[in-house]
Amino acid sequence: MNKAFLLIFLIFSNLTGQKTSPKPKQNLISHYQLHIGVVTVGDQKIISLREFMQGNKTFLLVANPENLKTSLVPEEQCTGFQQGMVSIDKTFPESVYVKALKTVQKHEISLQDAGITSTFPKENGIVLSVDLCPSEKPLEKGLFVALMTNFKQNKEPIPVSVSITGHWMLNHKEDLNWMKFLEKTHRFDITWVNHSYSHRYIRSLPLQLNFMLMKQTDVRSEVLKNEIMMLENGLTPSVFFRFPGLVSSKNLIDTISGFGLITIGSDAWLAKGQKPHHGSIVLIHGNGNEPYGIHKFMELLKSKQSKIKDNSWKLYGLGNSLEEYFKPAP
Numbered sequence: 001m002n003k004a005f006l007l008i009f010l011i012f013s014n015l016t017g018q019k020t021s022p023k024p025k026q027n028l029i030s031h032y033q034l035h036i037g038v039v040t041v042g043d044q045k046i047i048s049l050r051e052f053m054q055g056n057k058t059f060l061l062v063a064n065p066e067n068l069k070t071s072l073v074p075e076e077q078c079t080g081f082q083q084g085m086v087s088i089d090k091t092f093p094e095s096v097y098v099k100a101l102k103t104v105q106k107h108e109i110s111l112q113d114a115g116i117t118s119t120f121p122k123e124n125g126i127v128l129s130v131d132l133c134p135s136e137k138p139l140e141k142g143l144f145v146a147l148m149t150n151f152k153q154n155k156e157p158i159p160v161s162v163s164i165t166g167h168w169m170l171n172h173k174e175d176l177n178w179m180k181f182l183e184k185t186h187r188f189d190i191t192w193v194n195h196s197y198s199h200r201y202i203r204s205l206p207l208q209l210n211f212m213l214m215k216q217t218d219v220r221s222e223v224l225k226n227e228i229m230m231l232e233n234g235l236t237p238s239v240f241f242r243f244p245g246l247v248s249s250k251n252l253i254d255t256i257s258g259f260g261l262i263t264i265g266s267d268a269w270l271a272k273g274q275k276p277h278h279g280s281i282v283l284i285h286g287n288g289n290e291p292y293g294i295h296k297f298m299e300l301l302k303s304k305q306s307k308i309k310d311n312s313w314k315l316y317g318l319g320n321s322l323e324e325y326f327k328p329a330p
């Protein structure tokens, strides 16, 4: 992308970030509830996660058990609901979804960075995850622009995971619209990861009493309220959850798994000096609060420039990467 085009793109894209307007009534969601089990859509069995009403229509949030992609399906197209995680285990015992949840179960002991922290793509590259914890600062748009510049020869949208919070969405409507524009115009393939609604944090508290381990945390509300907000803003929640501060406990992870969500950590939090390797889930912050992480990622991109050009260093989508890990092609 040359400079003139980049400028035009940025100006144009700013125009697409419409001013905040009240949500149309038909976007509002009601009767939101867990609806975990197996349903049949057409002739295919898939995983059901949630049921809700939007306007006067009922929808299910469903997930493909192999590539983990989620979508919304009108309830009338879904038949034969078999309730519970047990039904999922029985119907899809060898699926990527079930294997991923079992892997999380094995890595739920530690206080920080439990869950799946890396994947193993067959080719070289990383999974990029960008966290949007609550912040007063604007989105790091330069990061997305740098990705577009570096991967400009790519025909496919650039895969990136964005871990989003309700409090960030409340304050950054225009930035959110800008990212949705990048997604809609196929520049990016965004996996929207639930990062809790309020992302509570008090600097003076020790980790074991902080973030979602803080007293009076309503875990169900933190998860479901954020999903509702994502849906009302036109984002489809993925099957993934990232704990604020990557801080969790066995109980918390069990609760999240019980909601049908796969806990994602990171083995390469760049601002903390962790070095990425092939298959790393790299963590940076796109909310303006951790410029050092963005700087480290820009350095990484620069060091891989020639490999990006000859396609020997890539970005992978979280779902695709896990699919490759758990179901390697023969």
Ligand SMILES: [Zn+2]
Pocket (backbone or CB within 6 Å): 131, 132, 133, 195, 199, 243, 244, 245
């Ligand atoms: Zn966070």
